[in-house]
Amino acid sequence: MTGAHPYSLGVLLGDGIGPEIVPASVRAADAAVAAVGGVPIAWTELPLGLSAIESINESTPASTLTALEGLDGWVLGPHDSASYPEPFRSELNPSGTIRKRFDLFANIRPAKAFPGTQPMKPGMDLVIVRENTEGFYADRSTYRGTGEFMPTPDVAISMGIITRRGCERIAREAFELAARRRNKLTTVHKANVLKLTTGMFRDICREVGRDFPQVAVDDYHIDAMTVHLLRRAPEFDVIVTENMFGDILSDMTGELAGSLGIGPSINASHERAMAQASHGSAPDIAGQNKANPIAMILSTAMLLEWLGGKHDDPAMRAAAHLIEDQVAATVEGGVTTGDMGGTATCSGFTDALVERIGAAPAPRPDKA
Numbered sequence: 001m002t003g004a005h006p007y008s009l010g011v012l013l014g015d016g017i018g019p020e021i022v023p024a025s026v027r028a029a030d031a032a033v034a035a036v037g038g039v040p041i042a043w044t045e046l047p048l049g050l051s052a053i054e055s056i057n058e059s060t061p062a063s064t065l066t067a068l069e070g071l072d073g074w075v076l077g078p079h080d081s082a083s084y085p086e087p088f089r090s091e092l093n094p095s096g097t098i099r100k101r102f103d104l105f106a107n108i109r110p111a112k113a114f115p116g117t118q119p120m121k122p123g124m125d126l127v128i129v130r131e132n133t134e135g136f137y138a139d140r141s142t143y144r145g146t147g148e149f150m151p152t153p154d155v156a157i158s159m160g161i162i163t164r165r166g167c168e169r170i171a172r173e174a175f176e177l178a179a180r181r182r183n184k185l186t187t188v189h190k191a192n193v194l195k196l197t198t199g200m201f202r203d204i205c206r207e208v209g210r211d212f213p214q215v216a217v218d219d220y221h222i223d224a225m226t227v228h229l230l231r232r233a234p235e236f237d238v239i240v241t242e243n244m245f246g247d248i249l250s251d252m253t254g255e256l257a258g259s260l261g262i263g264p265s266i267n268a269s270h271e272r273a274m275a276q277a278s279h280g281s282a283p284d285i286a287g288q289n290k291a292n293p294i295a296m297i298l299s300t301a302m303l304l305e306w307l308g309g310k311h312d313d314p315a316m317r318a319a320a321h322l323i324e325d326q327v328a329a330t331v332e333g334g335v336t337t338g339d340m341g342g343t344a345t346c347s348g349f350t351d352a353l354v355e356r357i358g359a360a361p362a363p364r365p366d367k368a
Contacts, residue, residue: 005311010074011045016281017291018077024293024350025075025300031357032322038315048094049079059088060097073273073303078281095276099132104267106173107132107246109278111253111263116332117340119258121233128239128253129174130246132267136160137243162197167204174240175212181237187219188241201242229253254278259339261292264299266306273306275299289345292337294327326356
């Protein structure tokens with residue numbers, strides 16, 4: 001199986017455990033692409049985060065952003081911007097800068113329980129589709145400046161921005177994903193209180209849904225949705241919601257599936273995508289070879305699948321599915337890191353995974 005497109009992908013190690021889990025993801029991707037006979041990926045490592053501050057006095061160097069424009073996609077490790085020295089700590093963080101620069105409006109966050117482990121909700125397999133450019137998050141709700149301000153020292157104001165364009169494009173992404181999965185979509189909002197903003201989000205999702213009559217649609221208020229997930233998470237398929245609600249729900253569903261360390265994510269536009277695990281930089285275990293690389297590895301697999309879809313490349317899609325299958329097989333075989341109750345190191349898990357990828361049979365035709 002040979003992919004026709006030669007890929008150039010960026011590597012942004014990030015902070016904390018990033019320099020451990022991002023190389024693990026590159027190893028897994030290279031092994032999977034080789035196993036399916038795809039064109040080898042050309043990786044370009046670029047400076048970002050604390051190391052970039054120390055070397056060139058920029059947390060998100062302009063040269064890095066320029067280089068990203070010429071790449072097909074990139075893998076971003078977690079950042080620890082709270083620990084940056086000023087003025088960098090108060091600036092827009094690296095991932096936010098990249099999201100804004102490339103209008104990565106769709107944050108896709110699957111949550112799937114692994115067989116052979118002890119998740120809080122066995123059998124769950126859902127995806128949070130989170131609008132990634134608007135809402136109440138101050139770094140995303142305005143073109144310039146932020147959506148937070150203080151007219152007096154004792155008053156703080158935050159603006160929540162919702163637009164028809166933002167709602168329509170994330171709703172369409174969610175419905176298209178639901179149509180490829182189990183034909184079920186849930187919209188999450190707070191239209192009983194935030195009637196004009198999240199009410200518009202709910203209503204536009206319903207409008208877009210008319211183009212997908214095969215997809216069953218329901219909706220819940222955000223507070224009720226947390227309870228429904230705790231009680232019956234395996235019943236849900238695709239969940240679409242605005243920025244802040246999506247951030248909260250995806251952390252919750254990651255834990256319900258077994259660990260935040262297994263929660264993958266991509267940030268995508270129609271033109272580019274960025275693999276970025278849902279979890280943070282875990283500075284307390286950085287450099288100790290204890291980090292769980294699964295979320296970063298599966299995020300990278302999501303990037304490969306996105307590239308395969310964009311370029312109609314069956315080899316890249318097959319490589320993505322091979323990684324997903326063999327991560328599950330490695331976990332089911334008892335190789336897990338401490339957050340999942342196991343004893344494997346980050347490098348030990350990666351070694352076991354890469355070995356399985358190399359020894360695995362060719363992907364089934366329906367997964368190519």
